[in-house]
Amino acid sequence: MKNRKNTETEYLGYWLRPFLIEYLIVTRNLSRNTQMSYRDTFRMLVSYVSTLISIAIDNLKISDITTDVITKFLDYLEIERKVSVSSRNNRLAAIKAFAKFLAWKSPEHIDWCHHVSLIPSKKTEKRMITYMDKSEIEALADAPLKTCKYQGIRSRDHVIILFMYNTGARVSEVIGVKVKDVAMPPKRGMPMVTLHGKGRKERICPLWEDFWDLLKPFIDNKLPNDYLFLNRYNQPMSRFCIYEMIKKYSQDVILNHPSLANKRPSPHVIRHTTATHLLNSGADIDMVRNWMGHSSIDTTNIYAEISMERKLEALKKCEQSVSDTPSRKWSEDKELITFLDSL
Incomplete structure (x- = not known):
């Protein structure tokens, strides 16, 4: 007869608790958003399986x-809940992480x-990363000043968009910035900000001198x-609030910048814009990697691939110059003809 310990280890709940509470946080040091994504995966999974096989979740x-x-x-998520293939694969990744644990x-x-690790991910279509031109991101940053009637919100939204463009920060990094994270020079100068990124990694970004004011x-x-950016209730801003803010101001500037309609501006598109503009300005790709907080240089290389300016620059370097004056025929080279006749 099995003892109590062996019996307990057969149950899913016995292992889920240390996986979510200890392994993801302490061992893997994953970001809060990833932890919540894994938690939500198993919340949906256990509910689905319980209904499917008529067994209580516990x-x-x-x-x-x-x-x-x-x-x-996974099929249920994709077909009935209409999630994207990318989201389906993320749920599978969470289950495989649990299997590894x-x-x-x-x-x-x-x-x-082993059998769980063999479940294949679905192939996804590779979508082209979009980014905004300088005139487009400038118009987006100026939109709050022109369209928002509330002074406090107008200034806040203008600064947040500029802050996102300057730093290339993720939404979670923007809403997580505290007063102590900003280093302001005693006199007007270039401030610095410490961003808290994925996996609790920190990086320091310089800010334009105008940010001092x-x-x-x-x-x-x-x-x-205290948090740097607050909502109208003096509470930290949410991810949803930032996304809705960018969506609203994008609609305001599309009339004068119709190309933005296809680019669907979002906080992450602003991040793409920062990385692409840094590369276009001649910044070293490894510096851009550090600036953006990428763990792999392969992620940064994606921006080098989509940069049209870099492609045109490369094309010019390998472009052959075509002279209007035809070159001299070999038969007109008397020294060469003399040499050939002497052989």
């Missing part, structure tokens, strides 16, 4: 989560983990641990 065993069940779950902690489940109203009379 009584689900590892053996109940077969590869066939996982595949049905389980193989490490519970060798008796290695066979199950722009940020002072957001810093004065605040404590070091």
